[in-house]
Amino acid sequence: MTTPEERIESLGLTLPSAHPVVANYSACITSGDLIFIAGHGPFVNGHPAYLGKVGAEVSLDVAREAARVVVLNILGTLKAELGELSRIRRWVRAFVMVNGAPTFHEHYLVADGATDLLVAIFGAAGRPARSAVGLSLPFDIAVEIEAMVEVDP
Amino acid sequence: MTTPEERIESLGLTLPSAHPVVANYSACITSGDLIFIAGHGPFVNGHPAYLGKVGAEVSLDVAREAARVVVLNILGTLKAELGELSRIRRWVRAFVMVNGAPTFHEHYLVADGATDLLVAIFGAAGRPARSAVGLSLPFDIAVEIEAMVEVDP
């Protein structure tokens, strides 16, 4: 049985260390067999990256790449919380927030950047109930994702 | 005891088949006795309808009608998941996202279009904890709703 960590490596990706918490909150909170994960952004080496409005300063392709970076940051947080990502039973919810230009309406294509990667790593268990919407984000980052997973206790 | 399906029929409404999933996600995910429902839009016959900014291209009345269509689409998803809507014990959460014009501030009146219908069908159990806010939406749809219900296992 391949582990999520091995699948991440075979995709040529690297699991980052846990996402920096930039203010007074927790990166995730476990309640029962659910983990509620704080909104994560496309931080790289501890700094916000992928800045600007999607559909204006940031292209759709770059926004999808930013969404993949966010997923890796979330996985870094979960790795620190769980020890082994194989303890994740399924992805329950993903709320994908896109810093879209006023005329941008393809938030779901940005969100696919995130869930395509989750499905590549976790199979069907990586396909959460999802919303993808447009709003403004801290630091002017292009994408932020809040998520929830169910785990083996 | 009248079933939710009978109440829907007596209101002159028709339960649609499950909402089309337009990207890489699940329409809903069950975890324990909670069902987390993906953001649903006012799709009609598989196509996005009720397009435009509420308070500008879309009137309040039409937006409320769109919110009712969204509720029916969510019920279509839950019917496919549960078999019988009477397995729904209560509506826990509704996050009502309105594609509002910059000067539109009556998101709660749009959201009442959704929860008035839920209460008509489910009684007091149809009155969730709710937020109603303004942001941009995929396809430029007028309303999108993410929800959560508690069910009998």
Add this chain to the structure above:
Amino acid sequence: MTTPEERIESLGLTLPSAHPVVANYSACITSGDLIFIAGHGPFVNGHPAYLGKVGAEVSLDVAREAARVVVLNILGTLKAELGELSRIRRWVRAFVMVNGAPTFHEHYLVADGATDLLVAIFGAAGRPARSAVGLSLPFDIAVEIEAMVEVDP
């Protein structure tokens, strides 16, 4: 052992009565040992206060004060629901929605106004998984917060 109510008093603050429900929804819904709390605004004496765009009509400092008022309103709802705030085991999730001007990107500093107060009252158990984002809000209020707590049954 100091109770949350005593800590609120020692901070010179007053617990308001439950937040007025301005439309067809529930102020909170309990499911198992989780309480899902509806979006609460900075209502004062039953009326929306702290109106306008943060970063334009409303300063960062005033927005942080508004976030504190929202937390007190949420605590008023939980006091009515639980009887004693000491039944709150931990703050699980906070979704902090800021009515930000287009160029405002410090949503997390507004949100700290809320979680700093929660931590002052509940200690480390008051530090939820959190997102802080910018969008439009009902009544043009400056801040709205949706939250979730875990309680002793």
